Amino acid sequence: MVIESNAKINIGLNIIERLPNGYHNLDMTMIPISLADKLTIDFKNKKGKLKITSNIESIPTDESNILYKVYKRFYERLQVESEEVSIYLEKHIPHEAGLGGGSSNGGFFLRELNKFHNLPFTDEELMDIGKKVGADIPFFIKNKPCRVQGIGEKLIEIENNLDCDIILIKPKFGVSTKEAYEMYGKLTNKKFANIDKIVEALKENNLKEVITYNENMLEQGLLISNREIQNFREKSYNMGEVNLFMSGSGSCYYILCEKEVTSKCIDILLKTFKDCYITRCNFL
Structure with missing residues (x-):
């Protein structure tokens, strides 16, 4: 299957305070936009590991990739042996841009893993899995215009009727x-x-x-x-x-x-x- 993994922009970003754990308490909006990566996901229907390839040579394909991290967390939470999956990541969202490319990849892959296993987790549970990997992943589980607070885990849906x-x-x-x-x-x-x-x-x-x-x-x-x-x-x-x-x-x-x-x-x-x-x- 081929899915699109879209970017986001922030309209307004306030830092309220630095927390004792090193994270920051934020207040901002996140709005999904049409620029997107493509994920070609192939479930092999047998037990095994995740294999990642990409059109960009500099993209890590080992355990440091966010796709691997959410894959590992998902199966730890599900408490079953992992499925063999191959992913081809076609990148269009620029790296180190503030557009959430990696978090988007992780969030959309989590959703597909959950679908493959017949939805064992609610969206809230997927967000809880995702936030342990990246603060922006919960937003991409929802993927709707939101006011985002805390370290990224508090999502309040908002209306975006901006026509531009x-x-x-x-x-x-x-x-x-x-x-x-x-x-x-x-x-x-x-x-x-x-x-x-x-x-x-x-x-x-x-x-x-x-x-x-x-x-x-x-x-x-x-x-x-x-x-x-x-x-x-x-x-x-x-x-x-x-x-x-x-x-x-x-x-x-x-x-x-x-x-x-x-x-x-x-x-x-x-x-x-x-x-x-x-x-x-x-x-x-």
Whole structure:
């Protein structure tokens, strides 16, 4: 079987506090988007192990891959011998982008494992399995627009009626989540997103207010000391007033664009960011 494993963007990302265990208490929205990887999953109908292959040579195919980690956790929880499964992972979601590519792969694979075994676990139980591997995996089990709190485990479904295009701009360089949180710790002046207002504006299809109240605290930290992010932002200022926002821990940025000006905006971006991956996508 072939399934799509879609990305997400964050519209508004606040860090409330650092927890004693090193994680962070967050308040943000996560919205699924149409950019997606493809997973070709083949259940062999016999006991065995997981084999992973990919179109990207740098993708790990051993036990460090998130697909293997959720596979292992699933069978530990189910308490049966694992099935032999092969997965071909066709990557389209950029790595170290803040788009949730790995977590999406893990979440969608968990769902397929559960279906193969005739749904032994509820979605809530799958989320509990997933959060032990990655904080964003529970979101992809649900895969609906959500306000996300805690370390990523508290999901409140919201309405997203925003009728616009999304343009993604991914620089060649990546940003590790660890680096983004470390830089956030050095922030002295923090700008908070108004998540309440964003949730209301998404429901009412009010693009202007979504843009007005959007902030990303992880980007604020990176702008202090990450020279590549600084250079990227400096280039963006040459475009004039544009609603450019970082998703998650970066390095991917997005623009929420009225559909009638999308083509013009992409033309400008291609001239400004010649070394970036630029693509248009939609909300799911």
